[in-house]
Amino acid sequence: MKEGYREVIVYSNKQIASNIYEMKVVSDKDELRFEGKSGQFYMVRGWESLDPYLSRPISICNIEEDRLTFLYEVRGKGTHLISTLESGHSLEILGPLGNGFNINIKGNIALVSGGIGIAPMIYLAKSLHANVDFYCGFRNEIYYIDEIEENVENIFISTEDDSKGYNGFITEILKPEQYDVIFTCGPLPMMKRVVEMCKGKVRVYASMESRIACGIGACLGCTIETKSGIKRICKEGPVFYGEEVLFND
Incomplete structure (x- = not known):
């Protein structure tokens, strides 16, 4: 298991639309509860081989104390492997990562x-x-x-x-x-x-979304341009003030 990752168990993993899946996971330890807020994500790894080498970043869709929900789209080999996991299978996750949305807003x-x-x-x-x-x-x-x-x-x-x-x-x-x-x-x-x-x-x-390699800001693989310089989606983001982002065509 990679450093910082922990093992969880697939509670359910079902297709809800073309290439769209909902996966719910539970902890393998009764006393462990999931954390995170909207906009944050987890790095998810559901295979033992070295290929694919990188884990996949998946946003938090919901948290219900002992249950964490991911909603994801199958886009490549990693997410395809995750989509094949059945109830009872184990996988590794790292998180919650990144900065999420400010929920203390009224109006x-x-x-x-x-x-x-x-x-x-x-x-x-x-x-x-x-x-x-x-x-x-x-x-x-x-x-x-x-x-x-x-x-x-x-x-x-x-x-x-x-x-x-x-x-x-x-x-x-x-x-x-x-x-x-x-x-x-x-x-x-x-x-x-x-x-x-x-x-x-x-x-x-x-x-913002990008290919995230490490999830902790070390590899600089998920940078974007902003008015205040280069920012990392996995560390300074994923949530940014919209007018700060330079959306390059």
Whole structure:
């Protein structure tokens, strides 16, 4: 086992949409409880071989004392191997890592997600004590909306194939001037557009994504450009003040 990692047990691991999985893990020690806040992540390793060499960063989707939920998309060999784990299998995790969202914010708040970017927003919606509207953009399949229906005021859905909700991008129906703060997570073009729409109107925070190798800021493999210099997503982020990020085309 790698230094700092601990072993957990798969409670459930199921496919909920095309290439989208929900995995719940429990501790192998009764007295151990999971920690973390929305926007933070864990490095996850569910295989014994040296290939893939790197663990995979997966956002916290929910925490229920003795149970930690991950919502992830199968994109490569690592996440594919994780998706094959069955109940009772063990895996190694390191975390919680990174800086998450500030949940001590009041007023009218909008959460804007795109695709698998919905994962950290689920726990954020459950953690906030404010008036929250949830904007969810999908290409086609809708998933996990029922997990936050009781925690938000309104849910706005868009699909690019016109299968449900608004036909188009979720940013096309967002009205920034109605909110005091906006949190966003999803594809870079979507977050860039959200930041542009909010400029001079409302404060926005973006949860950035990158290939994260170590998870602790040592390898400098997940850097982004900001107005105040190079920052590490795994250490200074993943959550950044939106207008500080330089979204390079």
